[in-house]
Amino acid sequence: xxxxxxxxxxxxxxxxxxxxxxxxxxxxxxxxxxxxxxxxxxxxxxxxxxxxxxxxxxxxxxxxxxxxxxxxxxxxxxxxxxxxxxxxxxxxxxxxxxxxxxxxxxxxxxxxxxxxxxxxxxxxxxxxxxxxxxxxxxxxxxxxxxxxxxxxxxxxxxxxxxxxxxxxxxxxxxxxxxxxxxxxxxxxxxxxxxxxxxx
Amino acid sequence: xxxxxxxxxxxxxxxxxxxxxxxxxxxxxxxxxxxxxxxxxxxxxxxxxxxxxxxxxxxxxxxxxxxxxxxxxxxxxxxxxxxxxxxxxxxxxxxxxxxxxxxxxxxxxxxxxxxxxxxxxxxxxxxxxxxxxxxxxxxxxxxxxxxxxxxxxxxxxxxxxxxxxxxxxxxxxxxxxxxxxxxxxxxxxxxxxxxxxxxxxxxxxxxxxxxxxxxxxxxxxxxxxxxxxxxxxxxxxxxxxxxxxxxxxxxxxxxxxxxxxxxxxxxxxxxxxxxxxxxxxxxxxxxxxxxxxxxxxxxxxxxxxxxxxxxxxxxxxxxxxxxxxxxxxxxxxxxxxxxxxxxxxxxxxxxxxxxxxxxxxxxxxxxxxxxxxxxxxxxxxxxxxxxxxxxxxxxxxxxxxxxxxxxxxxxxxxxxxxxxxxxxxxxxxxxxxxxxxxxxxxxxxxxxxxxxxxxxxxxxxxxxxxxxxxxxxxxxxxxxxxxxxxxxxxxxxxxxxxxxxxxxxxxxxxxxxxxxxxxxxxxxxxxxxxxxxxxxxxxxxxxxxxxxxxxxxxxxxxxxxxxxxxxxxxxxxxxxxxxxxxxxxxxxxxxxxxxxxxxxxxxxxxxxxxxxxxxxxxxxxxxxxxxxxxxxxxxxxxxxxxxxxxxxxxxxxxxxxxxxxxxxxxxxxxxxxxxxxxxxxxxxxxxxxxxxxxx
Numbered sequence: 045x046x047x048x049x050x051x052x053x054x055x056x057x058x059x060x061x062x063x064x065x066x067x068x069x070x071x072x073x074x075x076x077x078x079x080x081x082x083x084x085x086x087x088x089x090x091x092x093x094x095x096x097x098x099x100x101x102x103x104x105x106x107x108x109x110x111x112x113x114x115x116x117x118x119x120x121x122x123x124x125x126x127x128x129x130x131x132x133x134x135x136x137x138x139x140x141x142x143x144x145x146x147x148x149x150x151x152x153x154x155x156x157x158x159x160x161x162x163x164x165x166x167x168x169x170x171x172x173x174x175x176x177x178x179x180x181x182x183x184x185x186x187x188x189x190x191x192x193x194x195x196x197x198x199x200x201x202x203x204x205x206x207x208x209x210x211x212x213x214x215x216x217x218x219x220x221x222x223x224x225x226x227x228x229x230x231x232x233x234x235x236x237x238x239x240x241x242x243x
Numbered sequence: 244x245x246x247x248x249x250x251x252x253x254x255x256x257x258x259x260x261x262x263x264x265x266x267x268x269x270x271x272x273x274x275x276x277x278x279x280x281x282x283x284x285x286x287x288x289x290x291x292x293x294x295x296x297x298x299x300x301x302x303x304x305x306x307x308x309x310x311x312x313x314x315x316x317x318x319x320x321x322x323x324x325x326x327x328x329x330x331x332x333x334x335x336x337x338x339x340x341x342x343x344x345x346x347x348x349x350x351x352x353x354x355x356x357x358x359x360x361x362x363x364x365x366x367x368x369x370x371x372x373x374x375x376x377x378x379x380x381x382x383x384x385x386x387x388x389x390x391x392x393x394x395x396x397x398x399x400x401x402x403x404x405x406x407x408x409x410x411x412x413x414x415x416x417x418x419x420x421x422x423x424x425x426x427x428x429x430x431x432x433x434x435x436x437x438x439x440x441x442x443x444x445x446x447x448x449x450x451x452x453x454x455x456x457x458x459x460x461x462x463x464x465x466x467x468x469x470x471x472x473x474x475x476x477x478x479x480x481x482x483x484x485x486x487x488x489x490x491x492x493x494x495x496x497x498x499x500x501x502x503x504x505x506x507x508x509x510x511x512x513x514x515x516x517x518x519x520x521x522x523x524x525x526x527x528x529x530x531x532x533x534x535x536x537x538x539x540x541x542x543x544x545x546x547x548x549x550x551x552x553x554x555x556x557x558x559x560x561x562x563x564x565x566x567x568x569x570x571x572x573x574x575x576x577x578x579x580x581x582x583x584x585x586x587x588x589x590x591x592x593x594x595x596x597x598x599x600x601x602x603x604x605x606x607x608x609x610x611x612x613x614x615x616x617x618x619x620x621x622x623x624x625x626x627x628x629x630x631x632x633x634x635x636x637x638x639x640x641x642x643x644x645x646x647x648x649x650x651x652x653x654x655x656x657x658x659x660x661x662x663x664x665x666x667x668x669x670x671x672x673x674x675x676x677x678x679x680x681x682x683x684x685x686x687x688x689x690x691x692x693x694x695x696x697x698x699x700x701x702x703x704x705x706x707x708x709x710x711x712x713x714x715x716x717x718x719x720x721x722x723x724x725x726x727x728x729x730x731x732x733x734x735x736x737x738x739x740x741x742x743x744x745x746x747x748x749x750x751x752x753x754x755x756x757x758x759x760x761x762x763x764x765x766x767x768x769x770x771x772x773x774x775x776x777x778x779x780x781x782x783x784x785x786x787x788x789x790x791x792x793x794x795x796x797x798x799x800x801x802x803x804x805x806x807x808x809x810x811x812x813x814x815x816x817x818x819x820x821x822x823x824x825x826x827x828x829x830x831x832x833x834x835x836x837x838x839x840x841x842x843x844x845x846x847x848x849x850x851x852x853x854x855x856x857x858x859x860x861x862x863x864x865x866x867x868x869x870x871x872x873x874x875x876x877x878x879x880x881x882x883x884x885x886x887x888x889x890x891x892x893x894x895x896x897x898x899x900x901x902x903x904x905x906x907x908x909x910x911x912x913x914x915x916x917x918x919x920x921x922x923x924x925x926x927x928x929x930x931x932x933x934x935x936x937x938x
């Protein structure tokens with residue numbers, strides 16, 4: 045028996061892309077795609093999906109709010125939040141609302157399919173633990189930036205030194221923190237010294 | 244002044260002369276109808292002098308008076324002159340010879356002052372003729388009847404005819420050049436001129452002067468001439484030069500009293516005495532003259548009396564104007580006080596003057612002279628406080644007079660004036676003068692205070708408007724800069740990366756096999772782009788506030804700041820489970836974000852504490868750092884001069900949300916900025932919400 049999936053997103057193109065990716069999986073079946081959460085209840089009654097994959101930001105609706113509603117009214121439907129924002133606050137909010145998984149839109153379809161399968165089994169999966177990132181090595185740029193951070197350089201100084209934009213520096217730092225599982229710059233530097241990544 | 248007294252004086256003299264002649268005529272048993280011209284002449288005189296007394300400064304009225312006086316005198320004296328009563332004859336000849344000149348002179352100004360050259364020439368000719376006649380008559384003619392009859396008389400009549408003819412030509416010119424309304428008046432004038440002068444000239448003067456046979460007697464032909472002054476009065480009233488209705492209104496009570504008195508007098512006279520009509524008319528005339536003489540003397544003396552007072556008054560006015568001018572030139576109140584004190588000293592000899600003015604309810608000594616120079620301000624001021632009426636006070640055993648300056652019920656200052664140097668009391672007039680100065684000083688100081696306030700306000704407003712203009716310009720600039728940054732971001736980062744990606748994808752196709760390294764490369768690039776675009780979106784509009792609320796957004800802000808800058812951000816969110824409208828949350832978040840970034844950028848503090856508290860009606864925000872601090876300017880807009888737009892923008896935002904903002908900062912200890920925003924139901928906030936870039 046295939047896992048019945050209902051997709052809710054107001055970005056049609058993205059939704060159809062996801063639909064195609066999911067239909068490649070043999071054990072998954074997209075029963076319908078809808079643009080407006082207002083149609084959710086009739087669709088749930090009609091198809092009784094196992095998993096609902098929903099975006100957080102929709103034009104007039106809030107995915108978190110809808111998650112709460114679904115969890116309360118249709119406990120058999122499990123919700124997977126699909127979001128463009130990977131801020132911890134969103135993840136936290138999704139968790140608190142009762143979603144089973146939180147998947148970033150840019151993540152691979154494999155991750156989404158995996159999250160759906162786990163959800164179907166009743167296992168919650170959130171990227172807060174970020175286990176999958178732990179062992180991936182730092183890139184050379186990231187190492188350079190980490191070195192600068194340990195020298196107490198500011199982002200602006202780093203961006204000047206490396207001739208990259210300030211925002212790119214921020215991207216690298218967030219990547220470093222994720223890979224080192226640190227909460228702050230200081231934490232990252234401490235961890236890097238412990239691991240012998242920088243001198 | 245003298246100019247004003249002179250006409251009254253000569254009228255008085257002429258009235259006296261006429262009275263004298265009247266009595267003389269009575270003694271010589273002249274019949275009653277000979278009196279008519281005298282009454283007509285007197286009527287001329289009185290019309291002249293009363294219109295003059297109403298509007299002495301008008302040129303038209305002055306010439307009207309001259310005409311009325313000279314012609315009145317001539318008419319009044321014509322009969323006595325023909326009866327050879329001295330000094331009537333001499334006066335008559337002189338006045339009638341100058342009458343033509345006066346006539347032309349008057350019509351030069353009335354009905355309008357156009358002056359053709361020929362008219363001026365004729366006027367000069369008549370003047371010469373008049374002088375010629377007078378000289379001949381006075382030098383030789385008085386006793387030579389022949390000369391009088393052959394030269395003087397024809398000359399006089401010719402002069403008069405010349406004047407009348409030139410008047411007619413002048414009116415003709417007026418008729419051609421003026422509007423309908425004026426034309427009507429000129430017709431009236433011509434009519435009256437013909438009716439009044441033609442009979443006397445044609446019937447009496449011409450036959451008498453040129454043909455040496457006596458025509459119609461003057462007392463018959465002259466009657467119609469009374470129309471002339473009446474018409475002129477009417478026209479002067481119509482042209483709004485003089486209002487004879489007002490003269491009548493003013494004198495009507497006096498006139499009725501006089502008429503009543505005369506009536507009573509006559510009744511009594513006839514009841515007890517057997518008086519003939521001629522005598523009673525004479526007595527009545529004399530009485531009437533008496534009244535008028537009384538009235539005129541009263542006027543003359545009154546004016547002479549006024550002179551001294553008026554001079555002082557004028558001086559005060561002049562001084563006041565000068566002081567006001569000084570004030571307008573930005574001179575200080577002290578200087579004005581000095582001028583006022585000088586004025587008092589100039590007006591009355593006093594031992595000293597002390598002027599004090601309240602400034603913010605504290606009396607301040609502005610100027611002191613004489614006895615007050617040696618006194619202590621504090622002691623003096625202790626005397627004056629709480630006194631709001633004129634009072635005589637004793638300071639150091641010296642008598643002083645305290646004049647408070649009151650505007651309605653509030654006292655704005657005081658004038659203390661020492662007693663007179665000769666230790667006498669102020670007389671009535673001096674007291675009045677001081678009171679006048681007091682009133683003027685009050686007016687002056689109050690207007691100066693208002694002026695000062697206005698000036699200060701103006702300065703402030705000018706400065707403010709300059710600043711706000713500057714800040715508007717900076718904001719505009721800032722907006723442009725924002726757009727530029729966005730454009731650069733899109734072009735230099737997103738676009739470049741997309742092009743790079745496209746190139747890499749082309750390699751992908753060329754290689755025709757999936758290279759893990761290349762794939763990771765592309766994936767990394769795309770992930771970076773996604774991150775950057777997402778951050779940019781978040782910077783442009785904090786979507787998270789709307790999705791998750793202010794508290795979560797703040798912790799995200801904290802994390803971001805801590806990751807990217809070497810600071811510790813402490814967030815204390817004291818919630819009372821108030822429902823904060825999304826619009827307000829967004830604004831609050833923007834404000835906090837700006838303040839935190841400001842603190843990171845400028846304070847070099849390692850720790851920033853953000854406290855947000857939801858109270859009953861307010862959302863209070865406090866952002867505190869422990870950095871270098873800065874000097875808080877008296878006006879926040881001054882920051883715009885140093886390009887510190889952040890705080891100005893925040894203040895504008897707070898202002899628009901009807902909130903308050905306070906800044907405490909000390910150099911070296913840090914800055915604490917508190918913002919309090921009222922929590923109201925969402926209003927006008929829809930706009931920003933609808934512009935969300937939904938993703």
